[in-house]
Amino acid sequence: MELLPFGSFSKDGTYFEGDIVREKKPKLMLSGAFQQNNHAKRVQGQLGNDLFEERTMKSVMLDAMLKYNGWAAMSSYLSRTTSRNAVTVNPDDITQSNYAYVGYGFDHQLSYNFPSNYEIIGRYSTQKAGEDIRTLAPNSKQYTVGVTKYIWEHTFKLQSELTFDTLNYFDSRTKNNWYLRFQVEIGI
Incomplete structure (x- = not known):
């Protein structure tokens, strides 16, 4: 479901992050989706490595986007749960296991696109692993700045x-990482 309470974005502006159109009036999008994948056989539902047992997965996705005069603010929430324990074990070799990623996360981003079409962004993301997989997957926080x-x-573009991200493991270990990314995007 998608709601546009202030009317449609110019030039399909809901499909890209920055306010390259420089909306003359505030534009807001609120959206939500629910997905249930019954008897999934892969770690991401239809994609990913095989699970050793089927799981029913439920996902909830919520998004908000606000654009006005070069400013763009976005916030997203995603959660996934399974009908039973997310960890599956190979019945022929109990030392082998695989799991569906369960838990929840938030992503928040603020950007400003200057009239010269240079844009600066700031992003904060957090991800919490579900209790079923807490010993297998860390919780994480990411802080990003970009141009x-x-x-x-x-x-x-x-x-x-x-x-900069921080991974927090179940045994209280913490690991910090830095990433520098550069990309050229050419669409059709």
């Missing part, structure tokens, strides 16, 4: 981001 140069609308 985008739109060359031809959203179709041709250069992007660079610097990300």
